[in-house]
Amino acid sequence: MDLKHILNEVAERIKKSDEFKQLDKEEQQRFGQVVNQDFLSLKSGGDVPAVDYSAQTNGxxxxxxxxxxxxxxxxxxxxxxxxxxxxxxxxxxxxxxxxxxxxxxxxxxxxxxxxxxxxxxxxxxxxxxxxxxxxxxxxxxxxxxxxxxxxxxxxxxxxxxxxxxxxxxxxxxxxxxxxxxxxxxANPPEAVGGVQNYNHALKLLDDPAAHGEKVEFYRDLFAGQDPGHFxxxxxxxxxxxxxxxxxxxx
The missing domain is CATH 3.10.290.30 (MM3350-like)
Structure with a gap:
C-alpha cells in the first residue's frame, strides 16, 4: 500500500470517528480543507486545487x-x-x-x-x-x-x-x-531597518549616555515622533x- 492510499484511508477513518462527529461544523470544514491541501494534492501530483479561496462568503x-x-x-x-x-x-x-x-x-x-x-x-x-x-x-x-x-x-x-x-x-x-x-x-519608521534595529534604537534613545553617529541617526529618524503614541x-x-x-x- 503506497503513502497516498494510506493517507486517504487515515482521513476517511478520522471522518467516521466519534471524535470527529462531535466537532462543530467549522472544525469539520477546516479538517476538510487540510485534507484537500495535503492529501488530495499528493494523490493528484498537486494539480487539484486545494481550496476555493475565492468562494462567496456570508458577510x-x-x-x-x-x-x-x-x-x-x-x-x-x-x-x-x-x-x-x-x-x-x-x-x-x-x-x-x-x-x-x-x-x-x-x-x-x-x-x-x-x-x-x-x-x-x-x-x-x-x-x-x-x-x-x-x-x-x-x-x-x-x-x-x-x-x-x-x-x-x-x-x-x-x-x-x-x-x-x-x-x-x-x-x-x-x-x-x-x-x-x-x-x-506607534509603528516603527520604515527606514529604521527592521524590528531588531527598531528595538535597539529605542534602547539607545532611552540611554542619556549613548552617543555617536548611530544615535544621531536614530534621533533624526524619530524626531517629532513618540513611539508610545497611539x-x-x-x-x-x-x-x-x-x-x-x-x-x-x-
Whole structure:
C-alpha cells in the first residue's frame, strides 16, 4: 500500500470517528480543507486545487488582532473587517491601520500556502515548492474560518516586517467597513531597518549616555515622533481616507 492510499484511508477513518462527529461544523470544514491541501494534492501530483479561496462568503464581521512580531514593547491593532475582503484589501487595511507607507511588496502565509498579488500572466499554483494564490481573489473569510486561527503577513521583504493576524472573534452582524477598535503604540519608521534595529534604537534613545553617529541617526529618524503614541481617532481617519481613495467595493 503506497503513502497516498494510506493517507486517504487515515482521513476517511478520522471522518467516521466519534471524535470527529462531535466537532462543530467549522472544525469539520477546516479538517476538510487540510485534507484537500495535503492529501488530495499528493494523490493528484498537486494539480487539484486545494481550496476555493475565492468562494462567496456570508458577510460576517471578523475581529482580528494584528501584531508586529518581535516588537518590544508590543505593537498591535484590533480590527473589525468583513469576511468578504480579499487578502489584498486586508493588506491595504493593515497598511493604513498600522501606519506603513505601502511602498513595498507583501505576502500572507497560512501553513505552506502563500497569498501574493500576482501579475496577470502568472498562473496560480506551485512555484519553487511554494503553493501560491492570488491575494486579489482569496477572501479572508475562506482562510480564517475558526476563532483562534492565525495568518502570517510579511511586508517589505528586505526588512521583513512580520505580523501575526489572529482571528479573535466571528460575529453574526455584518461589517459595513473596516474599523480599528483598539491599538497600542506607534509603528516603527520604515527606514529604521527592521524590528531588531527598531528595538535597539529605542534602547539607545532611552540611554542619556549613548552617543555617536548611530544615535544621531536614530534621533533624526524619530524626531517629532513618540513611539508610545497611539490615537484611535487618527487611525480610523487615516483608514477611512486610505480606503476611500482606493474605492473599496465593500
Amino acid at each position: 460576517q464581521a471578523l475581529q482580528l488582532k494584528v501584531s508586529l512580531k518581535g516588537a518590544r514593547p508590543p505593537i498591535w491593532r484590533r480590527l473589525l473587517v468583513s469576511d468578504t475582503l480579499t487578502l489584498h484589501q486586508l493588506h491595504e487595511v493593515i497598511q493604513a491601520a498600522m501606519g506603513w507607507t505601502n511602498y513595498h511588496l507583501y505576502d500572507f502565509q497560512y501553513g505552506d500556502i502563500y497569498f501574493e498579488e500576482m501579475e496577470e500572466e502568472v498562473e496560480q499554483g506551485s512555484s519553487n515548492f511554494r503553493k501560491i494564490h492570488d491575494s486579489n481573489e482569496a477572501l479572508i473569510g475562506n482562510v480564517l474560518v475558526k476563532e483562534g486561527q492565525k495568518l502570517e503577513y510579511t511586508y517589505d521583504f528586505s526588512n521583513n516586517w512580520e505580523h501575526t493576524i489572529l482571528l479573535e472573534k466571528k460575529e453574526d452582524k455584518e461589517a459595513a467597513e473596516p474599523l480599528c477598535l483598539k491599538g497600542r503604540r 490615537d484611535l481617532g487618527e487611525t480610523n481617519e487615516e483608514l477611512r481616507m486610505s480606503l476611500d481613495s482606493k474605492q473599496f467595493p465593500l
